[in-house]
Amino acid sequence: MLAFMARRLAVSIPTLVLISLLVFSLQLLLPGDPALAIAGDERTPEMLAFIREKYHLNDPIVVQYWYWLTGVLSGDMGISIRSQMPVTELILTKLPVTLQLGIMAMIIALAIGIPAGIISAVRKGSAWDVGANVVALSGISIPNFWLGIMLIMLVSVQWGLLPASGYTSPLEDPVRNIQTMIMPAFVLGTGIAAIMMRHTRSSMLSSLQADYVRTARAKGLSERIVVLRHAFRNALIPVVTLGTLQLGELLSGAVLTEQIFTIPGFGKLIVDAVFNRDYAVVQGVVLFTGTAFILMNLLADMLYFLLNPRLRA
Amino acid sequence: MASIQAGVNDIDDLDDRQTGGKADAVAEIRNLQVGFRTDQGSFNVLDGVSFTVRSGRTLCLVGESGCGKSVTALSIMGLLAPTAHIGRGEILLEGTDILKLDRKGLNERRGDRMAMIFQEPMTSLNPVFTIGDQITEGILRHRQVGRADAHKRAVEMLRKVRIPAPEQRMTDYPHQLSGGMRQRVMIAMALANDPRLLIADEPTTALDVTIQAQILELIRTLQDDTGTAVLLITHDLGVVAEVGDDVAVMYAGRIVEQAAVTDLFADPQHPYTLGLLSSIPRLDADLGPLPTIRGSVPAPSEMPAGCRFSTRCPFADDHCRTEEPPLAEIATGHKVACWKAPLEENAA
Numbered sequence: 085m086l087a088f089m090a091r092r093l094a095v096s097i098p099t100l101v102l103i104s105l106l107v108f109s110l111q112l113l114l115p116g117d118p119a120l121a122i123a124g125d126e127r128t129p130e131m132l133a134f135i136r137e138k139y140h141l142n143d144p145i146v147v148q149y150w151y152w153l154t155g156v157l158s159g160d161m162g163i164s165i166r167s168q169m170p171v172t173e174l175i176l177t178k179l180p181v182t183l184q185l186g187i188m189a190m191i192i193a194l195a196i197g198i199p200a201g202i203i204s205a206v207r208k209g210s211a212w213d214v215g216a217n218v219v220a221l222s223g224i225s226i227p228n229f230w231l232g233i234m235l236i237m238l239v240s241v242q243w244g245l246l247p248a249s250g251y252t253s254p255l256e257d258p259v260r261n262i263q264t265m266i267m268p269a270f271v272l273g274t275g276i277a278a279i280m281m282r283h284t285r286s287s288m289l290s291s292l293q294a295d296y297v298r299t300a301r302a303k304g305l306s307e308r309i310v311v312l313r314h315a316f317r318n319a320l321i322p323v324v325t326l327g328t329l330q331l332g333e334l335l336s337g338a339v340l341t342e343q344i345f346t347i348p349g350f351g352k353l354i355v356d357a358v359f360n361r362d363y364a365v366v367q368g369v370v371l372f373t374g375t376a377f378i379l380m381n382l383l384a385d386m387l388y389f390l391l392n393p394r395l396r397a
Numbered sequence: 398m399a400s401i402q403a404g405v406n407d408i409d410d411l412d413d414r415q416t417g418g419k420a421d422a423v424a425e426i427r428n429l430q431v432g433f434r435t436d437q438g439s440f441n442v443l444d445g446v447s448f449t450v451r452s453g454r455t456l457c458l459v460g461e462s463g464c465g466k467s468v469t470a471l472s473i474m475g476l477l478a479p480t481a482h483i484g485r486g487e488i489l490l491e492g493t494d495i496l497k498l499d500r501k502g503l504n505e506r507r508g509d510r511m512a513m514i515f516q517e518p519m520t521s522l523n524p525v526f527t528i529g530d531q532i533t534e535g536i537l538r539h540r541q542v543g544r545a546d547a548h549k550r551a552v553e554m555l556r557k558v559r560i561p562a563p564e565q566r567m568t569d570y571p572h573q574l575s576g577g578m579r580q581r582v583m584i585a586m587a588l589a590n591d592p593r594l595l596i597a598d599e600p601t602t603a604l605d606v607t608i609q610a611q612i613l614e615l616i617r618t619l620q621d622d623t624g625t626a627v628l629l630i631t632h633d634l635g636v637v638a639e640v641g642d643d644v645a646v647m648y649a650g651r652i653v654e655q656a657a658v659t660d661l662f663a664d665p666q667h668p669y670t671l672g673l674l675s676s677i678p679r680l681d682a683d684l685g686p687l688p689t690i691r692g693s694v695p696a697p698s699e700m701p702a703g704c705r706f707s708t709r710c711p712f713a714d715d716h717c718r719t720e721e722p723p724l725a726e727i728a729t730g731h732k733v734a735c736w737k738a739p740l741e742e743n744a745a
Contacts, residue, residue: 086712167732223531225653294520295515295517295520295521296520296521296522296523296524297585298476298514298515298521299521299522299523299583300512300523301475301507302507302508302512302587303475303507303508303512303535303538303586304472304478304504304505304506304507304508304509304535304539305504305508305534305535306504307500307540312521316525317523317526318523318525321525392524392525392527393523393525393527393570393572394522394570394572396570
């Protein structure tokens with residue numbers, strides 16, 4: 085297990101380096117001179133020269149990359165030119181919001197997707213199966229922003245049950261926090277639930293056909309145990325991998341959903357940063373979410389390893 | 398059809414009277430008919446199959462691929478695919494018709510009174526559970542024992558099927574064992590609750606020849622210890638000669654000949670049985686090209702009227718092609734479904 089993890093971790097390092105290179109080169113690819121953006125309206129030549137010197141903008145690109153990378157590794161991702169706040173601090177304030185939204189969405193996705201997938205596999209061809217597939221297909225096809233707007237119109241505007249937008253920290257008011265987060269989490273969760281349902285279904289269908297399921301039935305086990313213990317344990321392996329990768333995607337911020345519900349998470353942070361040409365923030369967020377995604381990949385591999393005894397040999 | 402059926406039942410009764418003293422009937426299959434629903438319609442794959450498996454004896458069910466051997470076995474275990482349906486017939490296990498049982502009743506008997514081992518040891522064990530878990534699971538399901546006792550019983554079973562270091566193997570996963578070892582685990586699992594009937598569906602087909610002999614020998618030895626009735630499904634007449642007591646030859650969903658193994662090999666009566674026996678290669682004589690049975694098994698949708706073997710039979714005449722021959726007794730315990738039987742007298 086340790087050797088496997090060490091190997092897997094070693095493979096991640098080149099990926100991380102590649103991400104850092106891409107993230108760094110973002111600022112070179114983006115149009116506009118950062119010195120001009122920082123200087124604002126008082127752009128005297130001396131001022132620009134000073135800024136270029138201060139931020140190493142005159143140095144060769146490789147040297148700039150080196151300054152930047154050593155800074156990142158020591159937790160310094162630069163300063164947001166808009167808010168004048170350290171990027172690391174900005175990310176850390178938004179992280180709990182995105183994390184909470186992602187986890188809530190994932191819980192909703194699992195709670196809907198997995199049981200629906202199992203039922204539609206076990207009752208293949210029944211009204212249940214057809215119904216679940218139609219709902220799943222709609223779930224995949226309906227854009228999040230449309231569903232979000234519809235929910236706001238119905239639940240908040242028509243029925244007045246939940247706040248339409250905004251965010252309250254759970255430390256301030258836990259109930260209000262759940263009220264503001266449940267709709268965006270639902271919007272994100274249902275889309276993933278549909279994908280999870282489809283995968284659980286196809287994975288279950290193949291494991292229900294397996295010889296070991298016939299063996300389990302031949303033992304006289306109840307159908308519930310045959311399905312949930314013998315078939316599902318095997319079907320779970322690819323589903324867990326998928327779920328972990330989906331969680332990785334959620335952590336990179338749900339741009340549209342966060343915009344619609346004005347949730348101050350990564351999605352909103354990155355959109356604002358792009359519009360403000362706040363390069364340090366864009367770099368920081370992309371680097372952070374890229375790393376999070378790689379970590380989730382690593383976690384998926386670990387879970388796969390734990391669930392699949394054939395790999396442990 | 399009804400009159401033929403009555404005839405078959407009479408013969409069964411006669412058979413019971415004659416052999417009743419020998420051993421108890423553990424499983425009696427009576428006039429079993431099984432069909433499959435497909436997009437092209439519904440087809441019968443078993444048509445009036447009857448036989449009896451007796452305590453301590455091995456009945457071999459022989460025939461080509463697709464003749465209905467496995468369907469027969471799966472019907473007994475209640476493991477047929479949902480597209481299959483049992484049209485009529487009875488499957489008596491220790492006197493109870495298991496076709497009339499609900500799922501709970503069936504599950505109480507599966508893995509307890511009757512058990513099955515399959516053709517594919519590589520895929521028949523669940524890859525994510527240890528073999529110990531998989532054996533104890535069946536014991537805990539049917540016996541009122543605690544985990545410790547179930548564990549002890551599982552180790553004992555692994556020892557019985559001659560798996561070295563059984564205690565250590567309990568925590569192994571299936572992929573850590575060879576095909577032969579996995580089949581031994583399957584046998585241990587099947588016999589853990591002392592079933593009265595063991596169904597072995599081509600248990601050695603997927604294994605090396607040397608392992609085949611070991612597994613067959615193992616089944617035989619365990620049967621001698623416990624008196625379990627064995628229904629062995631095979632296409633290999635060598636296996637029949639080696640371990641069988643009785644044999645039923647199936648062709649296209651019907652039993653065409655049934656006898657004690659020695660009688661069948663000494664005096665085969667059905668032309669299909671003759672064909673099977675003459676297509677076994679021999680090492681002691683050079684007989685030229687190996688004889689084969691011409692043609693192939695008709696598809697369920699194209700079953701001929703009359704005798705189903707008539708399309709391939711060298712002796713077939715108009716009678717054979719129009720009327721189905723009943724499975725009739727031509728000597729004590731030797732039944733044949735052929736208008737020409739006994740062949741010595743009737744076939745030119």
